[in-house]
Amino acid sequence: MRFLKVFFALIIISSSAYSWAQVDYQISITEPEHHLAKVRMELNVAEAKALTLMLPSWRSGKYKILDLANGISGFSAVDAQGKAINWQKTEKSSWTLEPAAPGKVVVEYTVYANQLVERTRHIDETHAYINASSYLMFSQPHKAEAVSVQLEVPEGWRSFSGMDKKDNEHKFIAANYDVLADSPIETGINQHHNFQVDGRDYDLVIWGEGNYNAEQMQKDLAKLVQQTDSIWQGYPYNRYLFIVHATDGVRGATEHLNSTVIQRDRFTFAPRANYLEFLGTASHEIVHTWNVKAYRPAGLVPYDYINPNYSSLLWISEGSTSYFQNQLLLRAGLMTKAEFYQDLTKRLHRFMHTPGRLVQSVAEGSFDSWISSGGDHGANFNVSIYSEGYIASWLLDELILRQSGRKASYRELHNQLYQRFAKTTAFTAEDVIQIASELTGEDQNLWWQQQIEQPMKFEPEQLLASFGLQWQRGKERETFTGITAEDKSGFALVQRVERDSPAWKAGFTSEDLIVAINALQLKGDLSHRLQDFKAGDKVQVSYFRQGRLQHQQLVLADKPKGIGKIEPVAKPSRQQKAMHKAWLGVEL
Known part of the structure:
Protein backbone atom coordinates (compact mmCIF):
# COMPACT_ATOMS: atom_id res chain seq x y z
CA MET A 1 0.00 0.00 0.00
CA ARG A 2 2.84 2.37 0.87
CA PHE A 3 4.43 1.56 -2.51
CA LEU A 4 1.19 2.42 -4.33
CA LYS A 5 0.93 5.74 -2.46
CA VAL A 6 4.47 6.65 -3.51
CA PHE A 7 3.79 5.49 -7.06
CA PHE A 8 0.63 7.59 -7.42
CA ALA A 9 2.38 10.52 -5.76
CA LEU A 10 5.06 10.29 -8.42
CA ILE A 11 2.40 10.20 -11.13
CA ILE A 12 0.78 13.33 -9.69
CA ILE A 13 4.14 15.09 -9.45
CA SER A 14 5.06 14.02 -12.98
CA SER A 15 1.66 15.06 -14.33
CA SER A 16 1.74 18.47 -12.70
CA ALA A 17 5.32 18.96 -13.86
CA TYR A 18 4.30 18.17 -17.42
CA SER A 19 1.41 20.63 -17.39
CA TRP A 20 3.73 23.17 -15.73
CA ALA A 21 6.41 22.67 -18.38
CA GLN A 22 4.68 24.21 -21.37
CA VAL A 23 4.97 27.51 -23.17
CA ASP A 24 1.83 28.78 -24.90
CA TYR A 25 1.88 31.38 -27.65
CA GLN A 26 -0.96 33.23 -29.31
CA ILE A 27 -0.45 35.21 -32.52
CA SER A 28 -3.31 37.54 -33.43
CA ILE A 29 -3.32 39.09 -36.89
CA THR A 30 -4.65 42.49 -35.84
CA GLU A 31 -3.89 44.88 -38.72
CA PRO A 32 -2.82 42.84 -41.74
CA GLU A 33 -2.86 45.87 -44.03
CA HIS A 34 -0.14 47.38 -41.82
CA HIS A 35 1.77 44.08 -41.42
CA LEU A 36 1.03 43.93 -37.68
CA ALA A 37 0.32 41.10 -35.24
CA LYS A 38 -0.04 40.84 -31.47
CA VAL A 39 1.86 38.08 -29.66
CA ARG A 40 0.90 36.72 -26.27
CA MET A 41 3.29 34.35 -24.50
CA GLU A 42 2.44 32.42 -21.33
CA LEU A 43 4.91 30.39 -19.30
CA ASN A 44 5.43 29.35 -15.68
CA VAL A 45 8.45 30.16 -13.55
CA ALA A 46 9.44 27.92 -10.66
CA GLU A 47 11.03 30.64 -8.57
CA ALA A 48 11.25 34.38 -8.25
CA LYS A 49 14.45 35.20 -10.07
CA ALA A 50 15.50 37.05 -13.21
CA LEU A 51 14.16 35.55 -16.43
CA THR A 52 15.57 36.59 -19.80
CA LEU A 53 13.47 36.25 -22.95
CA MET A 54 15.27 36.35 -26.27
CA LEU A 55 14.32 36.62 -29.92
CA PRO A 56 16.75 34.80 -32.24
CA SER A 57 19.28 36.84 -34.19
CA TRP A 58 19.20 34.39 -37.08
CA ARG A 59 17.09 31.55 -38.40
CA SER A 60 18.06 28.03 -39.42
CA GLY A 61 18.98 27.67 -43.09
CA LYS A 62 20.27 31.25 -43.32
CA TYR A 63 23.82 31.60 -42.04
CA LYS A 64 23.59 35.32 -41.52
CA ILE A 65 22.88 37.53 -38.51
CA LEU A 66 19.54 39.26 -39.09
CA ASP A 67 17.95 42.20 -37.27
CA LEU A 68 14.86 40.22 -36.31
CA ALA A 69 14.27 42.22 -33.12
CA ASN A 70 13.74 45.37 -35.20
CA GLY A 71 10.07 44.44 -35.60
CA ILE A 72 9.28 44.14 -31.87
CA SER A 73 7.45 46.94 -30.01
CA GLY A 74 4.99 47.45 -27.14
CA PHE A 75 6.59 44.89 -24.83
CA SER A 76 4.83 44.28 -21.50
CA ALA A 77 4.74 41.58 -18.80
CA VAL A 78 2.29 40.71 -16.01
CA ASP A 79 1.79 37.89 -13.51
CA ALA A 80 -1.25 35.61 -13.04
CA GLN A 81 -3.09 38.38 -11.15
CA GLY A 82 -2.42 40.91 -13.89
CA LYS A 83 0.15 42.78 -11.85
CA ALA A 84 2.95 44.36 -13.88
CA ILE A 85 6.34 42.64 -13.76
CA ASN A 86 9.41 44.84 -13.81
CA TRP A 87 11.53 44.37 -16.91
CA GLN A 88 14.22 46.01 -18.97
CA LYS A 89 15.76 45.45 -22.37
CA THR A 90 19.29 44.20 -21.76
CA GLU A 91 20.50 43.56 -25.31
CA LYS A 92 19.09 44.22 -28.77
CA SER A 93 17.31 40.84 -28.74
CA SER A 94 16.90 40.29 -24.99
CA TRP A 95 14.33 41.35 -22.39
CA THR A 96 14.99 40.55 -18.69
CA LEU A 97 12.03 40.19 -16.32
CA GLU A 98 12.01 40.28 -12.51
CA PRO A 99 8.97 38.23 -11.39
CA ALA A 100 8.09 38.80 -7.73
CA ALA A 101 6.88 35.22 -7.13
CA PRO A 102 6.72 31.79 -8.78
CA GLY A 103 3.84 31.16 -11.14
CA LYS A 104 2.47 32.31 -14.45
CA VAL A 105 4.16 35.01 -16.51
CA VAL A 106 2.27 36.63 -19.39
CA VAL A 107 4.19 38.63 -21.96
CA GLU A 108 2.69 40.62 -24.82
CA TYR A 109 4.23 42.56 -27.67
CA THR A 110 3.57 43.68 -31.25
CA VAL A 111 5.37 42.30 -34.30
CA TYR A 112 5.85 44.21 -37.55
CA ALA A 113 6.06 41.56 -40.28
CA ASN A 114 7.21 42.80 -43.67
CA GLN A 115 10.38 40.81 -44.38
CA LEU A 116 9.24 38.26 -46.92
CA VAL A 117 12.50 38.45 -48.86
CA GLU A 118 14.35 36.92 -45.89
CA ARG A 119 11.64 34.26 -45.48
CA THR A 120 11.22 35.27 -41.84
CA ARG A 121 7.91 37.07 -41.44
CA HIS A 122 5.24 38.66 -43.61
CA ILE A 123 1.65 39.74 -43.05
CA ASP A 124 -0.80 41.33 -45.44
CA GLU A 125 -4.52 41.13 -46.19
CA THR A 126 -4.15 37.74 -47.90
CA HIS A 127 -1.79 35.75 -45.68
CA ALA A 128 0.77 35.55 -42.90
CA TYR A 129 4.05 33.70 -43.16
CA ILE A 130 5.32 32.86 -39.68
CA ASN A 131 8.84 31.68 -39.01
CA ALA A 132 8.85 31.43 -35.22
CA SER A 133 12.45 32.66 -35.05
CA SER A 134 11.25 36.15 -35.98
CA TYR A 135 7.98 36.20 -34.02
CA LEU A 136 8.30 34.14 -30.84
CA MET A 137 10.70 34.69 -27.95
CA PHE A 138 12.23 31.95 -25.83
CA SER A 139 14.10 31.54 -22.57
CA GLN A 140 16.91 29.10 -22.03
CA PRO A 141 15.30 27.41 -18.97
CA HIS A 142 12.10 26.76 -20.96
CA LYS A 143 13.63 26.00 -24.36
CA ALA A 144 13.13 22.22 -24.03
CA GLU A 145 9.52 22.49 -22.90
CA ALA A 146 6.51 21.63 -25.06
CA VAL A 147 4.94 24.55 -26.91
CA SER A 148 1.61 25.45 -28.47
CA VAL A 149 0.79 28.19 -30.97
CA GLN A 150 -2.78 29.46 -31.33
CA LEU A 151 -3.49 31.71 -34.32
CA GLU A 152 -6.23 34.32 -34.41
CA VAL A 153 -6.72 35.03 -38.11
CA PRO A 154 -9.34 36.57 -40.43
CA GLU A 155 -12.32 34.42 -41.36
CA GLY A 156 -11.71 32.13 -44.32
CA TRP A 157 -7.98 31.74 -43.77
CA ARG A 158 -6.45 28.25 -43.73
CA SER A 159 -3.35 27.37 -41.70
CA PHE A 160 -0.61 24.83 -42.47
CA SER A 161 2.65 23.80 -40.81
CA GLY A 162 4.94 20.84 -40.38
CA MET A 163 3.81 20.84 -36.75
CA ASP A 164 0.79 18.81 -35.62
CA LYS A 165 -2.56 20.51 -35.16
CA LYS A 166 -4.49 20.31 -31.89
CA ASP A 167 -8.06 21.26 -30.98
CA ASN A 168 -8.74 23.46 -34.02
CA GLU A 169 -7.64 24.46 -37.52
CA HIS A 170 -5.33 27.19 -36.29
CA LYS A 171 -3.55 25.65 -33.30
CA PHE A 172 -0.21 23.84 -33.54
CA ILE A 173 1.91 21.99 -31.01
CA ALA A 174 5.59 21.07 -30.91
CA ALA A 175 7.88 19.13 -28.59
CA ASN A 176 10.12 22.13 -27.89
CA TYR A 177 11.28 25.50 -29.18
CA ASP A 178 13.79 23.95 -31.61
CA VAL A 179 10.97 22.13 -33.42
CA LEU A 180 8.84 25.28 -33.33
CA ALA A 181 11.64 27.40 -34.81
CA ASP A 182 12.12 24.87 -37.62
CA SER A 183 8.41 24.51 -38.52
CA PRO A 184 7.12 27.65 -40.27
CA ILE A 185 3.40 28.36 -40.54
CA GLU A 186 1.60 29.51 -43.67
CA THR A 187 -1.87 30.88 -43.00
CA GLY A 188 -4.18 32.78 -45.30
CA ILE A 189 -5.94 32.47 -48.62
CA ASN A 190 -4.17 29.66 -50.45
CA GLN A 191 -4.40 26.61 -52.65
CA HIS A 192 -3.97 23.22 -51.02
CA HIS A 193 -3.12 19.91 -52.69
CA ASN A 194 -2.41 16.62 -50.95
CA PHE A 195 -0.75 13.46 -52.26
CA GLN A 196 0.75 10.27 -50.89
CA VAL A 197 4.03 8.55 -51.78
CA ASP A 198 5.36 5.41 -50.11
CA GLY A 199 2.85 5.66 -47.27
CA ARG A 200 3.70 9.28 -46.47
CA ASP A 201 1.53 12.36 -46.77
CA TYR A 202 2.66 15.40 -48.71
CA ASP A 203 0.94 18.78 -48.73
CA LEU A 204 1.46 21.47 -51.36
CA VAL A 205 0.25 24.91 -50.26
CA ILE A 206 0.50 27.79 -52.72
CA TRP A 207 0.01 31.44 -51.79
CA GLY A 208 -0.29 33.95 -54.61
CA GLU A 209 -1.14 33.92 -58.28
CA GLY A 210 1.18 33.27 -61.19
CA ASN A 211 1.86 31.25 -64.33
CA TYR A 212 2.15 27.95 -62.49
CA ASN A 213 0.19 24.75 -63.09
CA ALA A 214 -0.64 23.44 -59.63
CA GLU A 215 -1.76 20.01 -60.83
CA GLN A 216 1.46 19.51 -62.82
CA MET A 217 3.50 20.78 -59.90
CA GLN A 218 1.87 18.21 -57.63
CA LYS A 219 2.49 15.36 -60.08
CA ASP A 220 6.14 16.32 -60.56
CA LEU A 221 6.80 16.69 -56.83
CA ALA A 222 5.37 13.20 -56.35
CA LYS A 223 7.80 11.85 -58.94
CA LEU A 224 10.66 13.72 -57.29
CA VAL A 225 10.19 12.42 -53.74
CA GLN A 226 10.04 8.84 -55.05
CA GLN A 227 13.74 9.10 -55.91
CA THR A 228 15.11 9.80 -52.45
CA ASP A 229 15.67 6.08 -51.86
CA SER A 230 18.44 6.25 -54.47
CA ILE A 231 20.46 7.95 -51.72
CA TRP A 232 18.98 7.12 -48.31
CA GLN A 233 17.41 4.08 -46.74
CA GLY A 234 14.51 5.36 -44.67
CA TYR A 235 12.73 8.65 -44.05
CA PRO A 236 13.16 11.27 -41.32
CA TYR A 237 9.48 12.29 -41.62
CA ASN A 238 5.97 10.87 -41.97
CA ARG A 239 4.48 14.04 -43.42
CA TYR A 240 6.06 16.76 -45.54
CA LEU A 241 4.84 20.25 -46.46
CA PHE A 242 5.79 22.27 -49.54
CA ILE A 243 4.97 25.98 -49.09
CA VAL A 244 5.18 27.96 -52.34
CA HIS A 245 5.03 31.76 -52.49
CA ALA A 246 4.19 33.17 -55.93
CA THR A 247 4.54 36.92 -55.59
CA ASP A 248 6.72 39.85 -56.68
CA GLY A 249 10.31 40.76 -55.96
CA VAL A 250 11.34 37.62 -54.05
CA ARG A 251 13.22 34.43 -54.72
CA GLY A 252 14.98 31.65 -52.84
CA ALA A 253 13.97 28.88 -50.48
CA THR A 254 14.63 27.57 -46.99
CA GLU A 255 14.67 24.03 -45.64
CA HIS A 256 13.00 23.02 -42.40
CA LEU A 257 12.50 19.83 -40.39
CA ASN A 258 9.68 18.39 -42.50
CA SER A 259 8.79 21.33 -44.71
CA THR A 260 10.15 23.99 -46.99
CA VAL A 261 9.18 27.44 -48.24
CA ILE A 262 9.98 28.24 -51.88
CA GLN A 263 9.61 31.79 -53.21
CA ARG A 264 9.53 32.86 -56.84
CA ASP A 265 8.34 35.84 -58.83
CA ARG A 266 4.82 34.97 -59.87
CA PHE A 267 5.58 34.73 -63.60
CA THR A 268 8.75 32.61 -63.36
CA PHE A 269 7.17 29.15 -63.26
CA ALA A 270 7.26 28.99 -67.07
CA PRO A 271 8.58 28.43 -69.70
CA ARG A 272 10.49 25.16 -69.37
CA ALA A 273 13.81 26.64 -68.21
CA ASN A 274 12.09 28.58 -65.42
CA TYR A 275 10.03 25.60 -64.34
CA LEU A 276 13.19 23.49 -64.17
CA GLU A 277 14.64 26.08 -61.80
CA PHE A 278 11.60 25.65 -59.57
CA LEU A 279 11.91 21.86 -59.64
CA GLY A 280 15.63 22.15 -58.91
CA THR A 281 14.86 24.29 -55.88
CA ALA A 282 12.21 21.84 -54.68
CA SER A 283 14.68 19.00 -55.11
CA HIS A 284 17.36 20.94 -53.23
CA GLU A 285 15.00 21.45 -50.31
CA ILE A 286 13.82 17.83 -50.15
CA VAL A 287 17.49 16.70 -50.07
CA HIS A 288 18.00 19.07 -47.13
CA THR A 289 15.42 17.13 -45.12
CA TRP A 290 18.13 14.50 -44.73
CA ASN A 291 21.29 16.53 -45.29
CA VAL A 292 21.43 19.22 -42.55
CA LYS A 293 18.12 18.41 -40.86
CA ALA A 294 18.23 14.67 -40.12
CA TYR A 295 22.03 14.81 -39.83
CA ARG A 296 24.15 17.91 -39.62
CA PRO A 297 27.68 19.04 -38.75
CA ALA A 298 28.55 19.06 -35.06
CA GLY A 299 29.13 22.82 -35.23
CA LEU A 300 25.42 23.31 -35.84
CA VAL A 301 24.33 21.30 -32.79
CA PRO A 302 22.59 22.76 -30.90
CA TYR A 303 21.42 25.91 -32.70
CA ASP A 304 22.57 28.92 -30.71
CA TYR A 305 20.01 31.38 -32.22
CA ILE A 306 21.77 34.41 -30.74
CA ASN A 307 25.37 33.80 -31.86
CA PRO A 308 26.68 32.18 -35.07
CA ASN A 309 27.11 28.40 -35.22
CA TYR A 310 30.46 27.98 -36.96
CA SER A 311 31.33 24.90 -39.00
CA SER A 312 33.91 24.00 -41.64
CA LEU A 313 31.47 21.49 -43.13
CA LEU A 314 28.73 23.76 -44.46
CA LEU A 469 32.07 13.43 -71.19
CA GLN A 470 33.89 16.31 -72.83
CA TRP A 471 33.63 20.09 -72.69
CA GLN A 472 33.20 21.36 -76.25
CA ARG A 473 34.01 25.02 -76.84
CA GLY A 474 33.34 26.72 -80.13
CA LYS A 475 36.06 28.29 -82.25
CA GLU A 476 34.34 31.68 -82.22
CA ARG A 477 35.85 34.14 -79.76
CA GLU A 478 34.77 37.39 -78.12
CA THR A 479 36.54 40.25 -76.38
CA PHE A 480 37.24 39.83 -72.70
CA THR A 481 37.84 42.50 -70.07
CA GLY A 482 36.88 40.75 -66.81
CA ILE A 483 34.20 43.35 -66.08
CA THR A 484 30.71 42.38 -64.99
CA ALA A 485 28.51 45.46 -65.31
CA GLU A 486 24.89 46.52 -65.06
CA ASP A 487 23.39 48.66 -67.82
CA LYS A 488 22.27 52.00 -66.40
CA SER A 489 20.43 53.78 -69.24
CA GLY A 490 23.43 54.15 -71.50
CA PHE A 491 26.07 53.83 -68.82
CA ALA A 492 27.66 50.72 -67.30
CA LEU A 493 27.90 50.36 -63.53
CA VAL A 494 30.75 47.98 -62.70
CA GLN A 495 29.62 45.29 -60.29
CA ARG A 496 32.68 43.07 -60.25
CA VAL A 497 36.14 42.87 -61.82
CA GLU A 498 37.67 39.42 -62.16
CA ARG A 499 41.06 39.20 -60.49
CA ASP A 500 44.06 39.17 -62.89
CA SER A 501 41.83 40.06 -65.86
CA PRO A 502 42.69 42.97 -68.20
CA ALA A 503 40.34 45.30 -66.31
CA TRP A 504 41.80 44.27 -62.96
CA LYS A 505 45.33 44.98 -64.18
CA ALA A 506 44.15 48.37 -65.52
CA GLY A 507 42.85 49.28 -62.07
CA PHE A 508 39.08 49.16 -62.53
CA THR A 509 36.91 48.30 -59.54
CA SER A 510 33.29 47.89 -58.51
CA GLU A 511 31.09 51.01 -58.49
CA ASP A 512 33.01 52.60 -61.37
CA LEU A 513 30.46 54.15 -63.77
CA ILE A 514 31.68 53.73 -67.35
CA VAL A 515 30.30 56.44 -69.63
CA ALA A 516 32.39 56.37 -72.81
CA ILE A 517 34.79 54.32 -74.96
CA ASN A 518 37.36 56.24 -77.00
CA ALA A 519 35.61 59.53 -76.13
CA LEU A 520 32.26 58.32 -77.52
CA GLN A 521 29.31 57.96 -75.18
CA LEU A 522 28.59 54.32 -74.38
CA LYS A 523 24.83 54.41 -75.14
CA GLY A 524 24.29 50.70 -74.62
CA ASP A 525 25.57 47.44 -73.18
CA LEU A 526 29.32 47.54 -72.50
CA SER A 527 30.02 44.01 -73.74
CA HIS A 528 28.21 44.71 -77.02
CA ARG A 529 30.14 47.94 -77.53
CA LEU A 530 33.46 46.16 -77.02
CA GLN A 531 32.65 43.63 -79.73
CA ASP A 532 33.66 46.36 -82.18
CA PHE A 533 37.25 45.68 -81.13
CA LYS A 534 39.55 42.65 -81.01
CA ALA A 535 42.09 41.16 -78.66
CA GLY A 536 45.17 43.35 -78.30
CA ASP A 537 43.32 46.58 -79.09
CA LYS A 538 43.85 49.46 -76.69
CA VAL A 539 40.79 51.51 -75.83
CA GLN A 540 40.36 54.55 -73.65
CA VAL A 541 37.65 54.08 -71.04
CA SER A 542 36.04 57.16 -69.49
CA TYR A 543 34.32 56.62 -66.15
CA PHE A 544 33.20 58.30 -62.98
CA ARG A 545 34.70 57.18 -59.67
CA GLN A 546 33.25 58.84 -56.60
CA GLY A 547 31.90 61.62 -58.78
CA ARG A 548 35.18 62.45 -60.50
CA LEU A 549 35.59 61.86 -64.26
CA GLN A 550 38.64 59.75 -65.07
CA HIS A 551 40.18 58.11 -68.14
CA GLN A 552 42.10 54.84 -68.31
CA GLN A 553 43.61 52.78 -71.13
CA LEU A 554 42.42 49.17 -71.30
CA VAL A 555 44.13 46.45 -73.34
CA LEU A 556 41.51 43.95 -74.51
CA ALA A 557 41.88 40.18 -74.45
CA ASP A 558 39.59 37.50 -75.81
CA LYS A 559 38.00 34.21 -74.76
CA PRO A 560 35.83 31.52 -76.34
CA LYS A 561 32.37 32.88 -77.03
CA GLY A 562 29.75 31.54 -74.66
CA ILE A 563 30.31 28.84 -72.07
CA GLY A 564 30.54 25.86 -74.40
CA LYS A 565 28.73 22.59 -74.05
CA ILE A 566 29.34 19.37 -72.12
CA GLU A 567 28.39 16.28 -74.09
CA PRO A 568 29.34 12.58 -74.38
Missing part, protein backbone atom coordinates in the same frame (compact mmCIF):
# COMPACT_ATOMS: atom_id res chain seq x y z
CA TRP A 315 29.93 22.89 -47.97
CA ILE A 316 28.50 19.41 -47.32
CA SER A 317 25.24 20.87 -46.03
CA GLU A 318 24.75 23.14 -49.04
CA GLY A 319 27.16 22.09 -51.79
CA SER A 320 26.34 18.39 -51.57
CA THR A 321 22.64 19.26 -51.56
CA SER A 322 23.16 21.24 -54.77
CA TYR A 323 25.11 18.28 -56.15
CA PHE A 324 22.27 15.82 -55.55
CA GLN A 325 19.32 18.01 -56.56
CA ASN A 326 19.54 17.56 -60.34
CA GLN A 327 20.52 13.92 -60.00
CA LEU A 328 17.13 13.27 -58.40
CA LEU A 329 15.39 15.19 -61.20
CA LEU A 330 17.29 13.17 -63.79
CA ARG A 331 16.38 9.85 -62.16
CA ALA A 332 12.75 10.96 -61.92
CA GLY A 333 12.59 11.75 -65.62
CA LEU A 334 11.90 15.42 -64.83
CA MET A 335 15.18 16.55 -66.40
CA THR A 336 16.83 15.28 -69.56
CA LYS A 337 20.51 14.33 -69.81
CA ALA A 338 21.06 17.31 -72.11
CA GLU A 339 19.57 19.64 -69.49
CA PHE A 340 21.69 18.05 -66.78
CA TYR A 341 24.84 18.51 -68.88
CA GLN A 342 23.86 22.12 -69.61
CA ASP A 343 23.57 22.89 -65.91
CA LEU A 344 26.88 21.16 -65.27
CA THR A 345 28.48 23.33 -67.97
CA LYS A 346 27.29 26.49 -66.24
CA ARG A 347 28.63 25.30 -62.91
CA LEU A 348 32.06 24.42 -64.29
CA HIS A 349 32.26 27.69 -66.19
CA ARG A 350 31.39 29.63 -63.02
CA PHE A 351 34.00 27.67 -61.09
CA MET A 352 36.74 28.37 -63.61
CA HIS A 353 35.90 32.11 -63.47
CA THR A 354 35.95 32.27 -59.67
CA PRO A 355 39.50 33.36 -58.80
CA GLY A 356 38.74 32.80 -55.13
CA ARG A 357 39.02 29.04 -55.76
CA LEU A 358 42.79 29.54 -55.94
CA VAL A 359 42.84 31.36 -52.61
CA GLN A 360 40.31 29.82 -50.25
CA SER A 361 39.42 26.21 -49.42
CA VAL A 362 35.83 25.01 -49.13
CA ALA A 363 36.48 24.34 -45.45
CA GLU A 364 37.51 27.98 -44.94
CA GLY A 365 34.60 29.14 -47.07
CA SER A 366 32.25 27.15 -44.86
CA PHE A 367 33.55 28.70 -41.66
CA ASP A 368 33.35 32.18 -43.22
CA SER A 369 29.77 31.74 -44.45
CA TRP A 370 28.64 34.17 -41.76
CA ILE A 371 30.73 36.89 -43.37
CA SER A 372 29.00 38.64 -46.23
CA SER A 373 31.48 39.68 -48.92
CA GLY A 374 30.70 41.16 -52.30
CA GLY A 375 32.00 43.51 -54.96
CA ASP A 376 35.53 42.90 -56.14
CA HIS A 377 36.39 40.96 -53.02
CA GLY A 378 33.70 38.28 -53.08
CA ALA A 379 34.41 35.81 -55.87
CA ASN A 380 37.99 37.05 -56.22
CA PHE A 381 39.12 35.85 -52.81
CA ASN A 382 36.36 33.60 -51.49
CA VAL A 383 34.49 30.47 -52.52
CA SER A 384 30.81 29.58 -52.22
CA ILE A 385 29.63 26.67 -50.09
CA TYR A 386 27.10 26.09 -52.87
CA SER A 387 29.18 26.34 -56.06
CA GLU A 388 32.55 25.12 -54.87
CA GLY A 389 30.81 22.75 -52.46
CA TYR A 390 29.16 21.15 -55.50
CA ILE A 391 32.55 20.64 -57.17
CA ALA A 392 34.08 19.22 -53.97
CA SER A 393 31.19 16.75 -53.73
CA TRP A 394 31.70 15.71 -57.34
CA LEU A 395 35.42 15.17 -56.80
CA LEU A 396 34.75 13.00 -53.76
CA ASP A 397 32.08 11.06 -55.65
CA GLU A 398 34.51 10.31 -58.49
CA LEU A 399 37.15 9.24 -55.98
CA ILE A 400 34.81 6.82 -54.21
CA LEU A 401 33.42 5.40 -57.46
CA ARG A 402 36.90 4.87 -58.91
CA GLN A 403 38.66 3.47 -55.86
CA SER A 404 35.76 1.21 -54.85
CA GLY A 405 35.43 -0.22 -58.33
CA ARG A 406 31.95 1.39 -58.54
CA LYS A 407 30.74 -0.63 -55.55
CA ALA A 408 30.11 2.59 -53.62
CA SER A 409 29.51 6.25 -54.35
CA TYR A 410 29.02 9.59 -52.62
CA ARG A 411 25.36 8.62 -52.24
CA GLU A 412 26.38 5.76 -49.96
CA LEU A 413 28.53 8.13 -47.91
CA HIS A 414 25.46 10.29 -47.26
CA ASN A 415 23.34 7.27 -46.48
CA GLN A 416 25.93 6.27 -43.91
CA LEU A 417 25.83 9.75 -42.40
CA TYR A 418 22.07 9.34 -42.11
CA GLN A 419 22.22 5.86 -40.62
CA ARG A 420 24.93 6.75 -38.11
CA PHE A 421 24.02 10.30 -37.12
CA ALA A 422 20.28 10.77 -37.66
CA LYS A 423 19.64 10.44 -33.93
CA THR A 424 22.55 12.57 -32.76
CA THR A 425 22.48 14.91 -35.81
CA ALA A 426 26.15 15.67 -35.23
CA PHE A 427 29.06 14.51 -37.40
CA THR A 428 32.62 15.75 -37.76
CA ALA A 429 35.14 15.94 -40.58
CA GLU A 430 36.82 12.90 -39.09
CA ASP A 431 33.55 10.97 -39.43
CA VAL A 432 33.27 11.87 -43.13
CA ILE A 433 36.89 10.91 -43.76
CA GLN A 434 36.40 7.62 -41.96
CA ILE A 435 33.31 6.70 -44.01
CA ALA A 436 35.07 7.64 -47.25
CA SER A 437 38.05 5.51 -46.22
CA GLU A 438 35.78 2.56 -45.42
CA LEU A 439 34.00 2.83 -48.78
CA THR A 440 37.22 3.03 -50.80
CA GLY A 441 39.45 0.80 -48.68
CA GLU A 442 42.06 3.57 -48.65
CA ASP A 443 42.97 6.26 -46.14
CA GLN A 444 41.47 9.56 -47.37
CA ASN A 445 43.10 11.91 -44.86
CA LEU A 446 45.64 13.17 -47.42
CA TRP A 447 42.97 13.70 -50.10
CA TRP A 448 40.86 15.64 -47.60
CA GLN A 449 43.78 17.83 -46.66
CA GLN A 450 44.64 18.56 -50.30
CA GLN A 451 41.13 19.15 -51.70
CA ILE A 452 39.00 20.27 -48.75
CA GLU A 453 41.35 22.01 -46.35
CA GLN A 454 43.35 23.58 -49.18
CA PRO A 455 42.13 25.22 -52.42
CA MET A 456 40.92 22.52 -54.81
CA LYS A 457 43.15 21.46 -57.67
CA PHE A 458 41.88 19.38 -60.57
CA GLU A 459 41.55 19.38 -64.35
CA PRO A 460 37.92 19.66 -65.49
CA GLU A 461 38.61 17.79 -68.73
CA GLN A 462 40.12 14.86 -66.86
CA LEU A 463 37.22 14.70 -64.41
CA LEU A 464 34.68 14.80 -67.24
CA ALA A 465 36.55 12.11 -69.17
CA SER A 466 36.15 9.74 -66.21
CA PHE A 467 32.42 9.71 -67.03
CA GLY A 468 32.71 9.70 -70.81
CA VAL A 569 32.59 11.68 -76.12
CA ALA A 570 32.23 10.14 -79.57
CA LYS A 571 33.29 6.63 -78.58
CA PRO A 572 33.06 6.10 -74.82
CA SER A 573 34.88 3.11 -73.39
CA ARG A 574 33.19 0.38 -71.37
CA GLN A 575 34.77 1.87 -68.24
CA GLN A 576 33.41 5.33 -69.01
CA LYS A 577 29.91 3.95 -69.63
CA ALA A 578 30.00 2.04 -66.36
CA MET A 579 31.20 5.08 -64.42
CA HIS A 580 28.47 7.27 -65.92
CA LYS A 581 25.76 4.76 -65.01
CA ALA A 582 27.10 4.36 -61.48
CA TRP A 583 27.32 8.15 -61.13
CA LEU A 584 23.91 9.28 -62.40
CA GLY A 585 21.88 6.08 -62.62
CA VAL A 586 21.28 6.54 -66.37
CA GLU A 587 23.10 5.28 -69.47
CA LEU A 588 25.67 7.51 -71.15
